[in-house]
Amino acid sequence: MKICGRCDQSIKDNEQYTTHDILSASAGGMTVYRHVRPCRRVQIPTSPSGPQPARRYR
């Protein structure tokens, strides 16, 4: 099974994808697949960083 490198979803056999060969000295090269159709990028949930009260240590 192939995983899309952009949306992190599995690529089905009936879906078109592109292949990107990434050469890395450490990994020795790997292949990244991506949907041909524009897919949504993985959304990283950002923790609410509101104004936090400064803690004071005595």
Ligand SMILES: [Zn+2]
């Ligand atoms: Zn995708």
